Amino acid sequence: MELLCCEVDPMRRALPDPNLLYDDRVLHNLLTIEERYLPQCSYFKCVQKDIQPFMRRMVATWMLEVCEEQKCEEEVFPLAMNYLDRFLAVVPTRKCHLQLLGAVCMFLASKLKETIPLTAEKLCIYTDNSIKPQELLEWELVVLGKLKWNLAAVTPHDFIEHILRKLPLPKDKLLLIRKHAQTFIALCATDFNFAMYPPSMIATGSVGAAICGLQLDDGDSLTDLLAKITNTDVDCLKACQEQIEAVLVNSLRQVRQQQQQSNPSKTVDELDQASTPTDVRDINL
Incomplete structure:
Protein backbone atom coordinates (compact mmCIF):
# COMPACT_ATOMS: atom_id res chain seq x y z
CA MET A 1 0.00 0.00 0.00
CA GLU A 2 1.33 3.41 -0.98
CA LEU A 3 1.11 6.30 1.45
CA LEU A 4 0.68 9.68 -0.18
CA CYS A 5 0.29 12.97 1.66
CA CYS A 6 -1.19 15.71 -0.51
CA GLU A 7 -1.51 18.35 2.18
CA VAL A 8 0.13 21.65 1.32
CA ASP A 9 0.48 24.20 4.08
CA PRO A 10 1.16 27.69 2.69
CA MET A 11 2.12 28.88 6.19
CA ARG A 12 5.41 27.38 7.25
CA ARG A 13 5.66 29.47 10.39
CA ALA A 14 4.84 28.52 13.93
CA LEU A 15 1.91 30.36 15.45
CA PRO A 16 2.67 33.02 18.09
CA ASP A 17 3.16 31.51 21.51
CA PRO A 18 0.94 33.38 24.01
CA ASN A 19 3.15 32.16 26.85
CA LEU A 20 5.99 34.21 25.38
CA LEU A 21 3.97 37.09 23.98
CA TYR A 22 2.00 37.85 27.14
CA ASP A 23 4.83 37.43 29.62
CA ASP A 24 6.41 40.83 30.29
CA ARG A 25 9.61 39.12 31.37
CA VAL A 26 10.32 38.34 27.71
CA LEU A 27 10.11 42.01 26.77
CA HIS A 28 12.25 42.91 29.77
CA ASN A 29 14.91 40.39 28.74
CA LEU A 30 14.94 41.70 25.18
CA LEU A 31 15.48 45.24 26.45
CA THR A 32 18.25 44.01 28.74
CA ILE A 33 20.30 42.20 26.10
CA GLU A 34 19.60 44.17 22.92
CA GLU A 35 22.72 46.36 23.08
CA ARG A 36 24.96 43.29 23.04
CA TYR A 37 24.18 42.91 19.34
CA LEU A 38 24.95 46.45 18.20
CA PRO A 39 28.08 47.19 16.12
CA GLN A 40 30.99 48.04 18.39
CA CYS A 41 31.72 51.34 16.65
CA SER A 42 30.80 53.64 13.78
CA TYR A 43 33.10 51.61 11.57
CA PHE A 44 33.40 54.03 8.65
CA LYS A 45 35.42 56.31 10.94
CA CYS A 46 37.64 53.82 12.72
CA VAL A 47 37.78 50.49 10.83
CA GLN A 48 36.86 50.65 7.16
CA LYS A 49 39.17 52.45 4.72
CA ASP A 50 37.99 51.04 1.39
CA ILE A 51 34.21 50.96 2.00
CA GLN A 52 32.07 54.11 2.04
CA PRO A 53 28.52 54.62 3.39
CA PHE A 54 27.00 54.80 -0.10
CA MET A 55 28.45 51.34 -0.84
CA ARG A 56 26.71 49.93 2.22
CA ARG A 57 23.44 51.46 1.02
CA MET A 58 23.88 49.91 -2.43
CA VAL A 59 24.55 46.41 -1.10
CA ALA A 60 21.71 46.79 1.44
CA THR A 61 19.27 47.73 -1.33
CA TRP A 62 20.39 44.69 -3.32
CA MET A 63 19.98 42.44 -0.28
CA LEU A 64 16.49 43.78 0.36
CA GLU A 65 15.46 43.13 -3.23
CA VAL A 66 16.79 39.57 -3.05
CA CYS A 67 14.93 38.92 0.20
CA GLU A 68 11.70 40.29 -1.22
CA GLU A 69 11.97 38.44 -4.52
CA GLN A 70 12.60 35.21 -2.62
CA LYS A 71 9.69 36.04 -0.27
CA CYS A 72 11.88 35.68 2.79
CA GLU A 73 10.44 36.24 6.24
CA GLU A 74 10.43 39.89 7.32
CA GLU A 75 13.12 39.24 9.94
CA VAL A 76 15.71 37.93 7.48
CA PHE A 77 16.82 41.24 5.96
CA PRO A 78 17.27 43.23 9.22
CA LEU A 79 19.06 40.26 10.79
CA ALA A 80 21.38 39.96 7.78
CA MET A 81 22.19 43.67 8.03
CA ASN A 82 22.95 43.22 11.73
CA TYR A 83 25.50 40.53 10.83
CA LEU A 84 26.99 42.74 8.10
CA ASP A 85 27.37 45.75 10.41
CA ARG A 86 28.86 43.70 13.25
CA PHE A 87 31.38 42.11 10.88
CA LEU A 88 32.38 45.44 9.32
CA ALA A 89 32.81 46.90 12.81
CA VAL A 90 35.70 44.48 13.51
CA VAL A 91 37.16 43.43 10.13
CA PRO A 92 38.64 45.85 7.55
CA THR A 93 37.08 44.69 4.29
CA ARG A 94 37.82 45.44 0.65
CA LYS A 95 34.96 46.87 -1.36
CA CYS A 96 35.24 44.05 -3.89
CA HIS A 97 34.17 41.66 -1.10
CA LEU A 98 31.17 43.65 0.10
CA GLN A 99 28.56 41.89 -2.05
CA LEU A 100 30.05 38.54 -1.07
CA LEU A 101 29.71 39.55 2.58
CA GLY A 102 26.10 40.59 2.00
CA ALA A 103 25.31 37.25 0.38
CA VAL A 104 26.88 35.37 3.29
CA CYS A 105 24.88 37.40 5.81
CA MET A 106 21.62 36.62 3.98
CA PHE A 107 22.68 32.96 3.82
CA LEU A 108 23.13 32.85 7.61
CA ALA A 109 20.02 34.88 8.46
CA SER A 110 17.80 32.72 6.26
CA LYS A 111 19.15 29.59 7.95
CA LEU A 112 18.12 31.02 11.30
CA LYS A 113 14.69 32.36 10.31
CA GLU A 114 13.46 30.39 7.30
CA THR A 115 11.97 26.91 7.19
CA ILE A 116 13.50 26.54 3.72
CA PRO A 117 16.63 28.75 3.73
CA LEU A 118 18.26 30.35 0.71
CA THR A 119 20.78 28.14 -1.03
CA ALA A 120 24.36 29.10 -1.81
CA GLU A 121 23.76 28.41 -5.50
CA LYS A 122 20.74 30.71 -5.65
CA LEU A 123 22.56 33.54 -3.90
CA CYS A 124 25.46 33.21 -6.34
CA ILE A 125 23.01 33.58 -9.23
CA TYR A 126 21.83 36.87 -7.71
CA THR A 127 25.42 38.14 -7.92
CA ASP A 128 25.48 37.32 -11.66
CA ASN A 129 27.78 34.46 -10.68
CA SER A 130 30.50 36.90 -9.68
CA ILE A 131 31.03 34.67 -6.63
CA LYS A 132 31.15 30.88 -6.45
CA PRO A 133 29.29 28.65 -3.98
CA GLN A 134 32.56 27.38 -2.52
CA GLU A 135 33.72 30.95 -1.93
CA LEU A 136 30.46 31.75 -0.15
CA LEU A 137 30.79 28.67 2.06
CA GLU A 138 34.37 29.57 2.96
CA TRP A 139 33.34 33.11 3.91
CA GLU A 140 30.46 31.71 5.93
CA LEU A 141 32.98 30.20 8.34
CA VAL A 142 34.94 33.46 8.46
CA VAL A 143 31.83 35.50 9.33
CA LEU A 144 30.69 32.95 11.91
CA GLY A 145 34.08 33.12 13.57
CA LYS A 146 34.13 36.93 13.71
CA LEU A 147 30.58 36.97 15.10
CA LYS A 148 31.65 34.29 17.59
CA TRP A 149 28.73 32.17 16.37
CA ASN A 150 26.39 34.53 18.18
CA LEU A 151 23.65 34.70 15.55
CA ALA A 152 20.47 34.99 17.63
CA ALA A 153 20.66 38.78 17.55
CA VAL A 154 17.83 40.96 18.83
CA THR A 155 16.26 42.93 15.97
CA PRO A 156 13.41 45.49 15.85
Missing part, protein backbone atom coordinates in the same frame (compact mmCIF):
# COMPACT_ATOMS: atom_id res chain seq x y z
CA HIS A 157 11.02 42.74 14.73
CA ASP A 158 11.40 41.03 18.09
CA PHE A 159 9.64 43.98 19.73
CA ILE A 160 6.78 44.54 17.30
CA GLU A 161 4.28 42.02 18.68
CA HIS A 162 5.07 42.99 22.28
CA ILE A 163 4.34 46.62 21.42
CA LEU A 164 1.21 46.01 19.35
CA ARG A 165 -0.49 43.86 21.96
CA LYS A 166 -0.36 46.75 24.43
CA LEU A 167 -1.98 49.29 22.07
CA PRO A 168 -5.70 50.04 22.61
CA LEU A 169 -6.58 49.76 18.91
CA PRO A 170 -8.86 47.46 16.86
CA LYS A 171 -7.33 44.31 15.38
CA ASP A 172 -7.69 45.50 11.78
CA LYS A 173 -5.76 48.68 12.60
CA LEU A 174 -3.03 46.67 14.31
CA LEU A 175 -2.60 44.59 11.15
CA LEU A 176 -2.05 47.78 9.13
CA ILE A 177 0.35 49.17 11.71
CA ARG A 178 2.35 45.94 11.69
CA LYS A 179 2.67 45.98 7.89
CA HIS A 180 3.75 49.61 7.78
CA ALA A 181 6.13 49.23 10.73
CA GLN A 182 7.83 46.29 8.99
CA THR A 183 8.44 48.47 5.94
CA PHE A 184 9.89 51.23 8.13
CA ILE A 185 12.21 48.72 9.80
CA ALA A 186 13.47 47.58 6.39
CA LEU A 187 14.10 51.20 5.39
CA CYS A 188 16.01 51.81 8.61
CA ALA A 189 18.17 48.75 7.97
CA THR A 190 19.31 50.23 4.65
CA ASP A 191 20.38 53.49 6.33
CA PHE A 192 23.63 53.45 8.32
CA ASN A 193 22.40 56.28 10.54
CA PHE A 194 20.23 53.71 12.35
CA ALA A 195 22.91 51.03 12.68
CA MET A 196 23.86 52.12 16.21
CA TYR A 197 20.27 52.63 17.40
CA PRO A 198 18.88 50.06 19.88
CA PRO A 199 16.39 47.75 18.12
CA SER A 200 13.68 48.73 20.61
CA MET A 201 14.07 52.38 19.60
CA ILE A 202 13.73 51.55 15.89
CA ALA A 203 10.74 49.29 16.55
CA THR A 204 8.97 51.87 18.70
CA GLY A 205 9.74 54.68 16.26
CA SER A 206 8.51 52.57 13.34
CA VAL A 207 5.23 51.78 15.10
CA GLY A 208 4.88 55.46 16.00
CA ALA A 209 5.51 56.52 12.40
CA ALA A 210 2.95 53.98 11.19
CA ILE A 211 0.35 55.26 13.67
CA CYS A 212 1.07 58.83 12.59
CA GLY A 213 0.84 57.92 8.89
CA LEU A 214 -2.49 56.18 9.44
CA GLN A 215 -3.70 59.17 11.50
CA LEU A 216 -4.73 56.99 14.43
CA ASP A 217 -3.39 59.25 17.20
CA ASP A 218 -5.33 62.47 17.82
CA GLY A 219 -2.83 63.67 20.41
CA ASP A 220 0.30 62.40 22.14
CA SER A 221 -1.40 59.66 24.17
CA LEU A 222 -0.21 56.77 22.00
CA THR A 223 3.28 58.26 21.74
CA ASP A 224 3.50 58.40 25.52
CA LEU A 225 2.24 54.82 25.75
CA LEU A 226 4.81 53.63 23.19
CA ALA A 227 7.61 55.28 25.13
CA LYS A 228 6.41 53.64 28.35
CA ILE A 229 6.19 50.16 26.79
CA THR A 230 9.88 50.10 25.82
CA ASN A 231 11.20 52.44 28.53
CA THR A 232 12.13 55.00 25.90
CA ASP A 233 12.49 58.72 26.51
CA VAL A 234 9.57 60.49 24.82
CA ASP A 235 11.74 63.17 23.19
CA CYS A 236 14.18 60.54 21.89
CA LEU A 237 11.28 58.55 20.51
CA LYS A 238 9.84 61.57 18.71
CA ALA A 239 13.27 62.39 17.26
CA CYS A 240 13.68 58.81 16.04
CA GLN A 241 10.21 58.82 14.54
CA GLU A 242 10.89 62.07 12.69
CA GLN A 243 14.13 60.63 11.36
CA ILE A 244 12.32 57.51 10.13
CA GLU A 245 9.70 59.65 8.39
CA ALA A 246 12.49 61.65 6.75
CA VAL A 247 14.05 58.43 5.44
CA LEU A 248 10.69 57.49 3.93
CA VAL A 249 10.32 60.87 2.20
CA ASN A 250 13.86 60.64 0.84
CA SER A 251 13.27 57.08 -0.37
CA LEU A 252 10.09 58.12 -2.18
CA ARG A 253 11.92 61.03 -3.79
CA GLN A 254 14.71 58.79 -5.05
CA VAL A 255 12.24 56.25 -6.45
CA ARG A 256 10.36 58.97 -8.32
CA GLN A 257 13.55 60.39 -9.74
CA GLN A 258 14.74 56.97 -10.91
CA GLN A 259 11.40 56.11 -12.47
CA GLN A 260 11.10 59.49 -14.12
CA GLN A 261 14.55 59.07 -15.65
CA SER A 262 13.65 55.65 -17.01
CA ASN A 263 10.10 56.70 -18.01
CA PRO A 264 10.26 60.44 -18.82
CA SER A 265 6.88 60.32 -20.59
CA LYS A 266 5.01 59.34 -17.40
CA THR A 267 3.18 61.97 -15.40
CA VAL A 268 3.71 62.51 -11.68
CA ASP A 269 0.34 60.88 -10.93
CA GLU A 270 1.31 57.78 -12.91
CA LEU A 271 4.62 57.58 -11.07
CA ASP A 272 2.78 57.91 -7.76
CA GLN A 273 0.72 54.81 -8.58
CA ALA A 274 3.75 52.70 -9.46
CA SER A 275 4.81 49.94 -7.10
CA THR A 276 8.24 49.66 -5.50
CA PRO A 277 10.09 46.68 -4.02
CA THR A 278 9.77 48.07 -0.49
CA ASP A 279 6.10 49.05 -0.76
CA VAL A 280 6.93 52.52 0.54
CA ARG A 281 4.01 54.02 -1.37
CA ASP A 282 1.59 52.11 0.82
CA ILE A 283 2.71 54.21 3.78
CA ASN A 284 3.19 57.57 2.08
CA LEU A 285 2.66 60.09 4.85
Whole structure:
Protein backbone atom coordinates (compact mmCIF):
# COMPACT_ATOMS: atom_id res chain seq x y z
CA MET A 1 0.00 0.00 0.00
CA GLU A 2 1.33 3.41 -0.98
CA LEU A 3 1.11 6.30 1.45
CA LEU A 4 0.68 9.68 -0.18
CA CYS A 5 0.29 12.97 1.66
CA CYS A 6 -1.19 15.71 -0.51
CA GLU A 7 -1.51 18.35 2.18
CA VAL A 8 0.13 21.65 1.32
CA ASP A 9 0.48 24.20 4.08
CA PRO A 10 1.16 27.69 2.69
CA MET A 11 2.12 28.88 6.19
CA ARG A 12 5.41 27.38 7.25
CA ARG A 13 5.66 29.47 10.39
CA ALA A 14 4.84 28.52 13.93
CA LEU A 15 1.91 30.36 15.45
CA PRO A 16 2.67 33.02 18.09
CA ASP A 17 3.16 31.51 21.51
CA PRO A 18 0.94 33.38 24.01
CA ASN A 19 3.15 32.16 26.85
CA LEU A 20 5.99 34.21 25.38
CA LEU A 21 3.97 37.09 23.98
CA TYR A 22 2.00 37.85 27.14
CA ASP A 23 4.83 37.43 29.62
CA ASP A 24 6.41 40.83 30.29
CA ARG A 25 9.61 39.12 31.37
CA VAL A 26 10.32 38.34 27.71
CA LEU A 27 10.11 42.01 26.77
CA HIS A 28 12.25 42.91 29.77
CA ASN A 29 14.91 40.39 28.74
CA LEU A 30 14.94 41.70 25.18
CA LEU A 31 15.48 45.24 26.45
CA THR A 32 18.25 44.01 28.74
CA ILE A 33 20.30 42.20 26.10
CA GLU A 34 19.60 44.17 22.92
CA GLU A 35 22.72 46.36 23.08
CA ARG A 36 24.96 43.29 23.04
CA TYR A 37 24.18 42.91 19.34
CA LEU A 38 24.95 46.45 18.20
CA PRO A 39 28.08 47.19 16.12
CA GLN A 40 30.99 48.04 18.39
CA CYS A 41 31.72 51.34 16.65
CA SER A 42 30.80 53.64 13.78
CA TYR A 43 33.10 51.61 11.57
CA PHE A 44 33.40 54.03 8.65
CA LYS A 45 35.42 56.31 10.94
CA CYS A 46 37.64 53.82 12.72
CA VAL A 47 37.78 50.49 10.83
CA GLN A 48 36.86 50.65 7.16
CA LYS A 49 39.17 52.45 4.72
CA ASP A 50 37.99 51.04 1.39
CA ILE A 51 34.21 50.96 2.00
CA GLN A 52 32.07 54.11 2.04
CA PRO A 53 28.52 54.62 3.39
CA PHE A 54 27.00 54.80 -0.10
CA MET A 55 28.45 51.34 -0.84
CA ARG A 56 26.71 49.93 2.22
CA ARG A 57 23.44 51.46 1.02
CA MET A 58 23.88 49.91 -2.43
CA VAL A 59 24.55 46.41 -1.10
CA ALA A 60 21.71 46.79 1.44
CA THR A 61 19.27 47.73 -1.33
CA TRP A 62 20.39 44.69 -3.32
CA MET A 63 19.98 42.44 -0.28
CA LEU A 64 16.49 43.78 0.36
CA GLU A 65 15.46 43.13 -3.23
CA VAL A 66 16.79 39.57 -3.05
CA CYS A 67 14.93 38.92 0.20
CA GLU A 68 11.70 40.29 -1.22
CA GLU A 69 11.97 38.44 -4.52
CA GLN A 70 12.60 35.21 -2.62
CA LYS A 71 9.69 36.04 -0.27
CA CYS A 72 11.88 35.68 2.79
CA GLU A 73 10.44 36.24 6.24
CA GLU A 74 10.43 39.89 7.32
CA GLU A 75 13.12 39.24 9.94
CA VAL A 76 15.71 37.93 7.48
CA PHE A 77 16.82 41.24 5.96
CA PRO A 78 17.27 43.23 9.22
CA LEU A 79 19.06 40.26 10.79
CA ALA A 80 21.38 39.96 7.78
CA MET A 81 22.19 43.67 8.03
CA ASN A 82 22.95 43.22 11.73
CA TYR A 83 25.50 40.53 10.83
CA LEU A 84 26.99 42.74 8.10
CA ASP A 85 27.37 45.75 10.41
CA ARG A 86 28.86 43.70 13.25
CA PHE A 87 31.38 42.11 10.88
CA LEU A 88 32.38 45.44 9.32
CA ALA A 89 32.81 46.90 12.81
CA VAL A 90 35.70 44.48 13.51
CA VAL A 91 37.16 43.43 10.13
CA PRO A 92 38.64 45.85 7.55
CA THR A 93 37.08 44.69 4.29
CA ARG A 94 37.82 45.44 0.65
CA LYS A 95 34.96 46.87 -1.36
CA CYS A 96 35.24 44.05 -3.89
CA HIS A 97 34.17 41.66 -1.10
CA LEU A 98 31.17 43.65 0.10
CA GLN A 99 28.56 41.89 -2.05
CA LEU A 100 30.05 38.54 -1.07
CA LEU A 101 29.71 39.55 2.58
CA GLY A 102 26.10 40.59 2.00
CA ALA A 103 25.31 37.25 0.38
CA VAL A 104 26.88 35.37 3.29
CA CYS A 105 24.88 37.40 5.81
CA MET A 106 21.62 36.62 3.98
CA PHE A 107 22.68 32.96 3.82
CA LEU A 108 23.13 32.85 7.61
CA ALA A 109 20.02 34.88 8.46
CA SER A 110 17.80 32.72 6.26
CA LYS A 111 19.15 29.59 7.95
CA LEU A 112 18.12 31.02 11.30
CA LYS A 113 14.69 32.36 10.31
CA GLU A 114 13.46 30.39 7.30
CA THR A 115 11.97 26.91 7.19
CA ILE A 116 13.50 26.54 3.72
CA PRO A 117 16.63 28.75 3.73
CA LEU A 118 18.26 30.35 0.71
CA THR A 119 20.78 28.14 -1.03
CA ALA A 120 24.36 29.10 -1.81
CA GLU A 121 23.76 28.41 -5.50
CA LYS A 122 20.74 30.71 -5.65
CA LEU A 123 22.56 33.54 -3.90
CA CYS A 124 25.46 33.21 -6.34
CA ILE A 125 23.01 33.58 -9.23
CA TYR A 126 21.83 36.87 -7.71
CA THR A 127 25.42 38.14 -7.92
CA ASP A 128 25.48 37.32 -11.66
CA ASN A 129 27.78 34.46 -10.68
CA SER A 130 30.50 36.90 -9.68
CA ILE A 131 31.03 34.67 -6.63
CA LYS A 132 31.15 30.88 -6.45
CA PRO A 133 29.29 28.65 -3.98
CA GLN A 134 32.56 27.38 -2.52
CA GLU A 135 33.72 30.95 -1.93
CA LEU A 136 30.46 31.75 -0.15
CA LEU A 137 30.79 28.67 2.06
CA GLU A 138 34.37 29.57 2.96
CA TRP A 139 33.34 33.11 3.91
CA GLU A 140 30.46 31.71 5.93
CA LEU A 141 32.98 30.20 8.34
CA VAL A 142 34.94 33.46 8.46
CA VAL A 143 31.83 35.50 9.33
CA LEU A 144 30.69 32.95 11.91
CA GLY A 145 34.08 33.12 13.57
CA LYS A 146 34.13 36.93 13.71
CA LEU A 147 30.58 36.97 15.10
CA LYS A 148 31.65 34.29 17.59
CA TRP A 149 28.73 32.17 16.37
CA ASN A 150 26.39 34.53 18.18
CA LEU A 151 23.65 34.70 15.55
CA ALA A 152 20.47 34.99 17.63
CA ALA A 153 20.66 38.78 17.55
CA VAL A 154 17.83 40.96 18.83
CA THR A 155 16.26 42.93 15.97
CA PRO A 156 13.41 45.49 15.85
CA HIS A 157 11.02 42.74 14.73
CA ASP A 158 11.40 41.03 18.09
CA PHE A 159 9.64 43.98 19.73
CA ILE A 160 6.78 44.54 17.30
CA GLU A 161 4.28 42.02 18.68
CA HIS A 162 5.07 42.99 22.28
CA ILE A 163 4.34 46.62 21.42
CA LEU A 164 1.21 46.01 19.35
CA ARG A 165 -0.49 43.86 21.96
CA LYS A 166 -0.36 46.75 24.43
CA LEU A 167 -1.98 49.29 22.07
CA PRO A 168 -5.70 50.04 22.61
CA LEU A 169 -6.58 49.76 18.91
CA PRO A 170 -8.86 47.46 16.86
CA LYS A 171 -7.33 44.31 15.38
CA ASP A 172 -7.69 45.50 11.78
CA LYS A 173 -5.76 48.68 12.60
CA LEU A 174 -3.03 46.67 14.31
CA LEU A 175 -2.60 44.59 11.15
CA LEU A 176 -2.05 47.78 9.13
CA ILE A 177 0.35 49.17 11.71
CA ARG A 178 2.35 45.94 11.69
CA LYS A 179 2.67 45.98 7.89
CA HIS A 180 3.75 49.61 7.78
CA ALA A 181 6.13 49.23 10.73
CA GLN A 182 7.83 46.29 8.99
CA THR A 183 8.44 48.47 5.94
CA PHE A 184 9.89 51.23 8.13
CA ILE A 185 12.21 48.72 9.80
CA ALA A 186 13.47 47.58 6.39
CA LEU A 187 14.10 51.20 5.39
CA CYS A 188 16.01 51.81 8.61
CA ALA A 189 18.17 48.75 7.97
CA THR A 190 19.31 50.23 4.65
CA ASP A 191 20.38 53.49 6.33
CA PHE A 192 23.63 53.45 8.32
CA ASN A 193 22.40 56.28 10.54
CA PHE A 194 20.23 53.71 12.35
CA ALA A 195 22.91 51.03 12.68
CA MET A 196 23.86 52.12 16.21
CA TYR A 197 20.27 52.63 17.40
CA PRO A 198 18.88 50.06 19.88
CA PRO A 199 16.39 47.75 18.12
CA SER A 200 13.68 48.73 20.61
CA MET A 201 14.07 52.38 19.60
CA ILE A 202 13.73 51.55 15.89
CA ALA A 203 10.74 49.29 16.55
CA THR A 204 8.97 51.87 18.70
CA GLY A 205 9.74 54.68 16.26
CA SER A 206 8.51 52.57 13.34
CA VAL A 207 5.23 51.78 15.10
CA GLY A 208 4.88 55.46 16.00
CA ALA A 209 5.51 56.52 12.40
CA ALA A 210 2.95 53.98 11.19
CA ILE A 211 0.35 55.26 13.67
CA CYS A 212 1.07 58.83 12.59
CA GLY A 213 0.84 57.92 8.89
CA LEU A 214 -2.49 56.18 9.44
CA GLN A 215 -3.70 59.17 11.50
CA LEU A 216 -4.73 56.99 14.43
CA ASP A 217 -3.39 59.25 17.20
CA ASP A 218 -5.33 62.47 17.82
CA GLY A 219 -2.83 63.67 20.41
CA ASP A 220 0.30 62.40 22.14
CA SER A 221 -1.40 59.66 24.17
CA LEU A 222 -0.21 56.77 22.00
CA THR A 223 3.28 58.26 21.74
CA ASP A 224 3.50 58.40 25.52
CA LEU A 225 2.24 54.82 25.75
CA LEU A 226 4.81 53.63 23.19
CA ALA A 227 7.61 55.28 25.13
CA LYS A 228 6.41 53.64 28.35
CA ILE A 229 6.19 50.16 26.79
CA THR A 230 9.88 50.10 25.82
CA ASN A 231 11.20 52.44 28.53
CA THR A 232 12.13 55.00 25.90
CA ASP A 233 12.49 58.72 26.51
CA VAL A 234 9.57 60.49 24.82
CA ASP A 235 11.74 63.17 23.19
CA CYS A 236 14.18 60.54 21.89
CA LEU A 237 11.28 58.55 20.51
CA LYS A 238 9.84 61.57 18.71
CA ALA A 239 13.27 62.39 17.26
CA CYS A 240 13.68 58.81 16.04
CA GLN A 241 10.21 58.82 14.54
CA GLU A 242 10.89 62.07 12.69
CA GLN A 243 14.13 60.63 11.36
CA ILE A 244 12.32 57.51 10.13
CA GLU A 245 9.70 59.65 8.39
CA ALA A 246 12.49 61.65 6.75
CA VAL A 247 14.05 58.43 5.44
CA LEU A 248 10.69 57.49 3.93
CA VAL A 249 10.32 60.87 2.20
CA ASN A 250 13.86 60.64 0.84
CA SER A 251 13.27 57.08 -0.37
CA LEU A 252 10.09 58.12 -2.18
CA ARG A 253 11.92 61.03 -3.79
CA GLN A 254 14.71 58.79 -5.05
CA VAL A 255 12.24 56.25 -6.45
CA ARG A 256 10.36 58.97 -8.32
CA GLN A 257 13.55 60.39 -9.74
CA GLN A 258 14.74 56.97 -10.91
CA GLN A 259 11.40 56.11 -12.47
CA GLN A 260 11.10 59.49 -14.12
CA GLN A 261 14.55 59.07 -15.65
CA SER A 262 13.65 55.65 -17.01
CA ASN A 263 10.10 56.70 -18.01
CA PRO A 264 10.26 60.44 -18.82
CA SER A 265 6.88 60.32 -20.59
CA LYS A 266 5.01 59.34 -17.40
CA THR A 267 3.18 61.97 -15.40
CA VAL A 268 3.71 62.51 -11.68
CA ASP A 269 0.34 60.88 -10.93
CA GLU A 270 1.31 57.78 -12.91
CA LEU A 271 4.62 57.58 -11.07
CA ASP A 272 2.78 57.91 -7.76
CA GLN A 273 0.72 54.81 -8.58
CA ALA A 274 3.75 52.70 -9.46
CA SER A 275 4.81 49.94 -7.10
CA THR A 276 8.24 49.66 -5.50
CA PRO A 277 10.09 46.68 -4.02
CA THR A 278 9.77 48.07 -0.49
CA ASP A 279 6.10 49.05 -0.76
CA VAL A 280 6.93 52.52 0.54
CA ARG A 281 4.01 54.02 -1.37
CA ASP A 282 1.59 52.11 0.82
CA ILE A 283 2.71 54.21 3.78
CA ASN A 284 3.19 57.57 2.08
CA LEU A 285 2.66 60.09 4.85
